[in-house]
Amino acid sequence: MSRLEVADLNAYYDESHILHGVSLTVESDQLVTLIGRNGAGKTTTLNSIMGMMPRVDGQITFASTDLTGLEPYEISRQGLSLVPEHREIFPGLTVRENLRMGLIGHESETKFEELSEQVVDFFPRLEERYDQEATTMSGGEQQMLAIGRSLMSEPDVLLIDEPTEGLMPSLVEKLRDILTEINERGISMLLVEQNVDLALDISDYAYVISEGVIEAEGTATDIQENEQIKEEYLKV
Numbered sequence: 001m002s003r004l005e006v007a008d009l010n011a012y013y014d015e016s017h018i019l020h021g022v023s024l025t026v027e028s029d030q031l032v033t034l035i036g037r038n039g040a041g042k043t044t045t046l047n048s049i050m051g052m053m054p055r056v057d058g059q060i061t062f063a064s065t066d067l068t069g070l071e072p073y074e075i076s077r078q079g080l081s082l083v084p085e086h087r088e089i090f091p092g093l094t095v096r097e098n099l100r101m102g103l104i105g106h107e108s109e110t111k112f113e114e115l116s117e118q119v120v121d122f123f124p125r126l127e128e129r130y131d132q133e134a135t136t137m138s139g140g141e142q143q144m145l146a147i148g149r150s151l152m153s154e155p156d157v158l159l160i161d162e163p164t165e166g167l168m169p170s171l172v173e174k175l176r177d178i179l180t181e182i183n184e185r186g187i188s189m190l191l192v193e194q195n196v197d198l199a200l201d202i203s204d205y206a207y208v209i210s211e212g213v214i215e216a217e218g219t220a221t222d223i224q225e226n227e228q229i230k231e232e233y234l235k236v
């Protein structure tokens with residue numbers, strides 16, 4: 001079973017204790033969302049899972065492998081991939097070159113072509129712009145590239161940090177379909193979103209975080225229907 005399991009995770013920036021005993025599970029093929037207000041600890045949770053925090057304790061396992069304390073590239077090799085907040089498209093590089101940055105090993109040129117072809121099949125807009133400098137594209141196209149770049153590592157689990165941030169409503173709808181389709185292709189997902197309605201709409205299960213503590217969890221429908229939780233932890 002390719003289950004991602006985070007147990008009693010604490011995370012720190014220097015003297016600041018940010019996450020306080022976060023536990024969550026993403027079963028294989030599930031789409032799970034982590035929602036909460038700005039500053040609640042969502043990005044810190046994803047960064048902790050990817051081995052990018054200066055200090056954590058607790059336990060992170062994926063498919064029975066202990067990821068705790070591994071370097072980010074080792075965690076990628078285990079099948080996890082992060083689509084970072086603010087996309088982090090590499091400036092000065094074309095779409096093709098950005099996709100190449102998503103490879104995790106020294107894959108052959110043939111393998112690169114094969115993987116990038118799958119990505120542009122999925123995002124035809126990127127094909128049209130293959131040799132264009134990536135940062136000259138629209139926000140929506142850059143978000144597709146960020147997701148496409150993550151797919152280049154053929155992940156089992158995608159961690160996605162606020163993919164709809166700054167997108168026009170029509171693109172938000174499109175992105176919803178894209179996330180659902182990626183999940184239907186058998187990639188599990190831990191989705192962080194400020195757009196709570198969208199996140200609950202497409203997720204199987206949800207965790208609500210506030211001040212570094214998981215305050216509620218349940219099926220997306222349970223959370224959707226719980227006015228008290230929404231009022232207390234999710235209203236802006």
Ligand SMILES: Nc1ncnc2c1ncn2[C@@H]1O[C@H](COP(=O)(O)OP(=O)(O)O)[C@@H](O)[C@H]1O
Pocket residue numbers: 013016018036037038039040041042043044045
């Ligand atoms: N580099 C950093 N150094 C110190 N504190 C940080 C740093 N990054 C984030 N924080 C703090 O950690 C808390 C959680 O932040 P974050 O995980 O980014 O929240 P979210 O993604 O839910 O908006 C916030 O209080 C934020 O100020």
Ligand SMILES: [Mg+2]
Pocket residue numbers: 042043044085161
């Ligand atoms: Mg964040």
